[in-house]
Each structure stands twice: as structure tokens, then as C-alpha cells.
Amino acid sequence: SQKIEQNSEALNIQEGKTATLTCNYTNYSPAYLQWYRQDPGRGPVFLLLIRENEKEKRKERLKVTFDTTLKQSLFHITASQPADSATYLCASAVSNSGYALNFGKGTSLLVTP
Amino acid sequence: KAGVTQTPRYLIKTRGQQVTLSCSPISGHRSVSWYQQTPGQGLQFLFEYFSETQRNKGNFPGRFSGRQFSNSRSEMNVSTLELGDSALYLCASSRGFVDQETQYFGPGTRLLVL
Secondary structure (H helix, E strand, O other): OOEEEEOOOOEEEEOOOOEEEEEEEEOOOOOEEEEEEEOOOOOOEEEEEEEOOOOEEEEOOEEEEEEOOOOEEEEEEOOOOHHHOEEEEEEEEOOOOOOOEEEOOOEEEEEEO | OOOOEEEOOEEEEOOOOOEEEEEEOOOOOOEEEEEEEEOOOEEEEEEEEEOOEEEEEOOOOOOEEEEEOOOOOEEEEEOOOOHHHOEEEEEEEEOOEOOEOOOEEOOOEEEEEO
16 A cells, blocks of 8 residues: 655754755655645645656745655755744645545654754 | 634544534635544545545545535534544645645644543
């Protein structure tokens, strides 16, 4: 069955550094991957979508890559700030017909001053 | 434009009861998906509706059901509640077109089963 996995361990980094989060998928080839941010007690918020034919996508301090050979996506936050502290979720489509998503379990990021 | 709204926000039920949760998508969005979030399992997909038809279904027992109305509003129902059904239930909507796959999530309904 298709699996999407994220490093479940929390990531602690110092303010100003670059945070790098990993998402791996197995047993399928997603047409795209999406990244979301979730704060405690709130619904996830969309950040970026990258398609299988795109190597890299950027939005302000965020960058995501998609390596179909390694079956991996990396999510980077440059010049991190304490306000970036949250859980980051990677997701791919449940099926080719629809927009529902399978999510990884998320990586908790803590940025300390 | 108003975001996705979910009602109620909090709910306490006892084992064996049933519950109905409601979701109003963003205006113009045709796809509505439901997810269950627990600390142990993370965010798990329940089902997706598009134009009143269930298009995808996750791996949950038949006690979990849903429907979508002609105005795209959706409800999910859980019958014969179990303690393990305690979770945050999230609804998300999307426009339902290729190249517009982004999901917009509501604030969730927190269900506690005693």
C-alpha cells in the first residue's frame, strides 16, 4: 500500500538557521506533493504544492524539492524565526480521481531565539 | 470570502451514542473531504465528496458515514460511538479542478467520547 512518511522526531533549531524537513513516499508515484503547516488546535494551512515534473518550488523563505528517483521531498525554511514553530505536514493525493489527501504524521519544528 | 466552517466546535458524547458533524465549504468549492486526527495516528482520511457523490473513502469502519448536499455543505455521522473515536475531526474543501488541488481546512470539531 502507498505510504508517505515524515521524520516523527521533533526538529529543534536556532533562529536564523535553515530548517530542513524530509518526506519520503513508497509503493507509488504521486503526481504532486503538498506541504501544510499546522498549529496546535487548528486546521492545517496550505503552504506549497510541487508537481512530479518540477524539481524545486519557492515561496518567500520556503523552498520545496521533489526527487522522484529518491522518492523524497525536502522542505526548507530559510532564516527561520520563532513564529515558524509548528508542525509541518507532507501530503499526496489519495487517488487519481479526487482531491483528498494522505498525510504523513508531520514533523514538529521548534525555533528558539 | 468566508473560510470553511464546522459545527459544533466541541462535543462530548458517551459510548454507544451517535453524532453528526457539519461542514460548510468555501463558496464555490465543490469537493469536501473529512479527516480524523489523533495524537497516535495523525491525520487520517475518512471520505471525500464531490457534487453529492462519494468519490473516495478511507479505511474506516461502516460506522462512519457522510453525505453532501446540493449546496456542497457536508455532514458526517458516526454511529455507536467508541472511546477510540475521540479525536479532532477536520473538514477541508477545494475548488475541485485540476491545477487547483489545494485543500482549505476548517477549525475542526473536537469530539470526546466518555
